[in-house]
Amino acid sequence: MEVNLTDERAFVLQAQLTMDQAEGRAWSRKMDAFGTLAKVGSLLQRPKDEDFKLVYKEQRYEPFWHIVCDARYVYERRGEYPLAFSDPAVKSVTIDSVEYPVCGGKIVLTGLEHCQEDLHADVFFDGLTNTRLPALADYLKYAAVEIPGDELDSFSAGDAIVVPPAARASAIVHEVLIEMIKSVKAEHILEDRIDVTGIDLYYRPVYAFQYRWLSKEKETIVEYDGLTGQWQTGGKTFQQYMGKILDPDFLFDVGVETVDLFVPGGGLAIKLAKKGLDVARSSRKEG
Numbered sequence: 001m002e003v004n005l006t007d008e009r010a011f012v013l014q015a016q017l018t019m020d021q022a023e024g025r026a027w028s029r030k031m032d033a034f035g036t037l038a039k040v041g042s043l044l045q046r047p048k049d050e051d052f053k054l055v056y057k058e059q060r061y062e063p064f065w066h067i068v069c070d071a072r073y074v075y076e077r078r079g080e081y082p083l084a085f086s087d088p089a090v091k092s093v094t095i096d097s098v099e100y101p102v103c104g105g106k107i108v109l110t111g112l113e114h115c116q117e118d119l120h121a122d123v124f125f126d127g128l129t130n131t132r133l134p135a136l137a138d139y140l141k142y143a144a145v146e147i148p149g150d151e152l153d154s155f156s157a158g159d160a161i162v163v164p165p166a167a168r169a170s171a172i173v174h175e176v177l178i179e180m181i182k183s184v185k186a187e188h189i190l191e192d193r194i195d196v197t198g199i200d201l202y203y204r205p206v207y208a209f210q211y212r213w214l215s216k217e218k219e220t221i222v223e224y225d226g227l228t229g230q231w232q233t234g235g236k237t238f239q240q241y242m243g244k245i246l247d248p249d250f251l252f253d254v255g256v257e258t259v260d261l262f263v264p265g266g267g268l269a270i271k272l273a274k275k276g277l278d279v280a281r282s283s284r285k286e287g
Contacts, residue, residue, distance in 0.1 A: 002193040003177070008169050008201070008252040010152060011144040012061065015205040015226035019059055022207035022224040025231065027054070030211050033220045033233045047213070055219070056210040059226070060161035060238050061203035063127030064136045065172045068198030071119040075186035081109040112187070121176050127165035127201070130172075139204055142227050152248035161241045162203065169199055170253045199254060208237050 017025075026033075030052050083093075084106040092101045100107040124136035147155050155162065173196060180194050205226030212219045223235040 001181075004193065004195045005173070005254055006195075006197050006199060007149070008199040008254060009149075010147040010155075010201045010246075010251075011203065012147060013139060013202060013204045013227060014143045014145065016142065017205075017207070017224065017226050017229060019057075019207060022226065023054075023057060023209060025229075026207070026209040026222040026224060029222055029231060033211065033222045034213060034216075034218060035220075035233070047215070051213060051215050053212045053214060054209060055212045056237060056239075058161055058208050058237055058239065058242075059159065060163055060206050060208065060241075062163050062206050063165040064133070064139075064202050064204065065123075065125040065127060065165065065167075065169070066136075066140070066198060066200040066202060067121065067123045067125070067172055067176050067196070069121040069123075069176050069180055069194060069196045071117075071180040071182075071194045072191055073115070073117045073182065073184050073189075074191035075115050075184050076188045076190065077113050077115060077186040079111050079113045081111065083107050083109060115186070117182075119180055119182075121180060123176055125167075125172055127167075128163070130167045136202075139202065139227060144202065149248070152246050152252075155246050160205070161238050162244065162246060163238050163241050164244070164246065165201065165251065168251055168253050169201070173199060173254050196254075199252075201251065208235060210237060 031047070085093075085102055086105070088105070090102050092099050093107055094100070095109070100109070122137075124133055125131065126133045126136065177194065177196070184192065207224040207226055209222045209224075210219060211222065220233055221235045221237065222231060222233055224231050
């Protein structure tokens with residue numbers, strides 16, 4: 001089997017909302033963010049704005065993976081084709097100068113089947129939970145800027161927090177490859193290959209605002225999606241990643257060992273098409 005791996009890439013999706021715009025929207029939602037507590041309180045006496053305080057805010061970039069993979073299996077196999085006869089007088093049949101005796105009211109023809117199977121996977125993984133989320137595909141309609149391979153280890157997004165994904169590229173690719181590998185029973189295998197054509201890490205902008213209801217001594221967090229403008233409560237902040245940078249050697253580690261994980265000693269012919277990134281890393285280390 002031949003497995004071809006493409007370059008890993010990283011992209012930053014361009015925010016459609018500014019921090020100020022998101023903060024203004026979040027402030028207008030602060031009452032809703034406190035849920036039932038706020039509704040009950042408003043029936044008695046609506047709280048004033050002075051009773052709420054913004055105690056923390058952050059802009060962050062959350063990761064998700066996009067993996068694209070194609071597999072092709074071309075092979076030949078022997079097949080049997082029973083042919084039944086209702087007339088008991090038929091004792092044999094000649095087809096293409098070959099005579100077949102009728103046994104039990106049927107003959108069995110054999111032939112060589114020419115087969116081709118094509119598989120395709122286009123998968124999105126949430127970078128924080130490693131779960132598959134097809135809805136993440138909607139983010140690809142927004143403009144994105146690629147982070148050059150030789151700048152990954154120095155990438156920062158201003159004052160924004162860049163949250164690293166929970167899983168490396170190798171673990172994500174490994175999961176997809178397992179599903180693309182299939183056992184073929186055939187006389188001859190003419191082609192069996194897997195092409196991983198996309199190993200992309202995307203960062204999407206998210207704004208988070210932590211509010212305190214002073215008189216109730218309660219806190220909540222309002223999050224705004226920097227692309228869709230959708231908001232939600234009950235999220236969390238990622239202050240622990242403030243000032244941290246990406247480690248490309250940790251994130252982008254796809255190579256021969258990735259395939260060896262699921263076919264140890266399988267004798268796979270692995271062609272790596274990720275030389276550009278590897279050369280860029282080597283140059284930076286040598287420099």
